[in-house]
Amino acid sequence: MKRNGILFFLFFIALTSCLFPGCSHCPDMQFPPSDGLLVLFLDVGQADCTLLIQEEHAMLIDTATEDQYETIADHLACAGITSLDALILTHPHADHIGSAAEILENYPVEQIFLPEATATTTTFDHMLDTILEQQIPASAPEPGAHFQFGDATLTFLSPPNGKTFSDLNDSSLVFLLEYDGFRILFTGDAGITVEEQILESGWDIQCDLIKVPHHGSDTASSADFLHAASPDWAVFTTEEDSPDGLPDEDVVSRYETLGAGLFFTHQDGDIVVEISDSTFTVERLSAAFMN
């Protein structure tokens, strides 16, 4: 299926909203939904969960909080996804691994990527127990390691194995996704010291779109990092009336100064990126089928 197939898929996700488990009111959809790459940033509050679909391949980057499991499951159901090639858990905070155990209990996952960092929380313990029980291969990729996701390539940039951090956010897996000449930079909640270390390591982080680090906090998105990344688009994973005051106004201004197109999940809902036929488009999922 080509573009019409993608729009068909988007239309029904947007139309149905999928408000109950199993999403049984979703029509049967042909899978794969696209011959290109689809990247869906889910509106899950001040938390991260991104669904990637490339032909018959599917993967998740982070799993939001525990209470967002049904939202994630509904999106998977609407896309006809019953298993995952990979699950990336950027770092062990509850707004990134909250639904990981339940995902692993309900969907076969071929492999998991996560940093070496640990947390002393029941959420982390539950996740780890589930990975061990199900004997899913899990590894902490070194900078420079690649993962082939269909025709897309992920290159991990941080953190170096063996490195410890005083702030767990800085243990976030940071990586570039490349497909058809386009690049998306995923940053987890990494902070400025990590940004500096990535730049010092000489990585080319120029990208078309950045998942804004740490929900738009001023602990990240340094001017030097943004200058090197020079994204055309930036996606903030945010919630209405954030208790942490995110996104930070100065950080938003930094992206505006770059001339980047900005999306905020708390305002725009799900954000969908489509790379197909050598074009890169970003739009609100609710608007995607209206073009």
Ligand SMILES: [Zn+2]
């Ligand atoms: Zn976070």
